Amino acid sequence: MSELIKKVTQLLNDKTVDVFIGYGKGSADRIRAIFVRSADQTEKLVLNSACTQNLAGYILKHEVKHLGKIGVLANVAALRSMLQLASEFQVKDGEVLVLFANPDGTLTEFIDFNSIEVFLTTTDTGITSDEQERIAQLEALTVSERWNFWNKEFEKCIKCYACRAACPMCYCHRCTTDVNQPQWIPVASHERGNLDYHLMRAMHLAGRCVNCGECASACPMDIPLNLLTYQLISPIKTDFGATAGMKADAVYALSTYKPDDKENFII
């Protein structure tokens, strides 16, 4: 903790960064993202087990970019988000200063994407055992049972788009949902509109989701949206050998044709 404050103070004092995105105290027992812009604000930085939000999404926010050079405190999901965003040409190498807090309290500063890649090869990047279990339960259902499960969950949806807004990979300037000529996805939050929206979003996240879980934790209606995209991680790996957010120069599995691609998904 003190090391983080010391480091960020130094980064701001020597103008290495103009803003540092970290965690601070929020309402009640919550933690929130804070944007530290001067050395005298660094005392507000907090680091504890409740600091779980993936802060990588903020590096693309217009008003944050506008503050100048960005530094960010990344967790494992945020590191992967950075690499995935890099592979999609949303962030350049060296553009953002990335710090990682090790469990022993020390800090790692990543000088480039390559050092993040190396770090991730020896880091657990998978989903939790709880999540694995829930996915196994879903996969054990029949197709119609699973269909019913999701339709029941989507009934709760109010289309506030918190899932999309919280997702670091949902950065499209104009989301498919917002396109109205033609209107691909019904705008209404009715049965069809909710289903189409969530399936579209899951498909657009297939092979890109870095399993940070922000979509589910953002949902005010408590829909376990993360399971929808997590379920697609394994088939993408099996069929295309690809895992999102591990290489900054990865080519996206679902938009790249290779002659030896499997065709077993064609019904």
Added chain:
Amino acid sequence: MEKELKILKYSDLSKLIERFHAKGFPVLAPVRKGKVVEIELVESLGDIALDVLLSTQSAKKTAFPKVEKVLKYTLAKSGVTQHPVDPDTARETILFGVRPCDASGFKSLDAIFGEAPGDQFYLKKKEKTAIISFSCPEADEYCFCTSVGGGPGNTAGSDLQFTGIGKDEILVEILTEKGKQIAAIFADLLSDSPAGVDKTKFLADVKVVFDSDKVVENTSASFNNAALWLEQSLRCIGCGACAFVCPTCACFDFQDEQNTKQGVRLRLWDSCGFSLFTLHTSGHNPREVQSQRWRQRIMHKFSYMPQQLHVVGCEGCGRCSRACPVDMNIKEHLTAIAQVG
């Protein structure tokens, strides 16, 4: 009318639901669904989560649903034929076990939808809803009703209000003519209230944290204070969670859904937090960044509504803060605005 005070036994509460059903009134009440609490139709008292602080969404959807059909039309070579949808199809319904801030939230909606010529889709449903609110024995740190003119025992907007006063007794306040008619359904279960019952000692202690008039004054004067709005909204991610759980947010969008022969026009919730909300066809967006959208949210509730409708568009329920994925806390932000200058 002058309010009447009666006493009801807790053990008779379940009979109320039974009698409402026997009279043919559907009952809407808070129901626990995993981590969320929804307001929906209930069968019996057992379905109702009376102990929860607040439902996740407000009660506004009972009169202003997230999706509402307002017009049907058919398409032919000869042209479009409109088939109006009757707005007056709702049944007399009882909204039971909601909180005072839910009941008073309708005050803002009444002002918005009641403006001439009057939004019949909202007004007819509202007219047919009787509200039995339960005062708040508890509050949490997101609550700030007392700072915006409400309170844990505020009766504004309620037809009846129930307050637990001791182990087996509920103080029943009969507040309106509609409330009187509803109370008549269980008149035999009511006894006269002893004189001098003070319900305030059974209510939550919600501290006043800011002066609402000061917020209104400072909000109106702070339109150009870009630094203020930016500082408050840097972490805002631009979703609509706050607006959709809010009891007073009333913005909507229209969408036509049609095939080659027929179509329907739907009214849908919308939110000023979305960038698409103000995007012009030309591509120009007058509110191009999130801080301007956050400013709009606050300006609308604390400047435009007081000026135009003589009502503050916030009940201090704190739902927006609880629902916010990134912990935008409106109580904290309004307190900061009250202190500007």
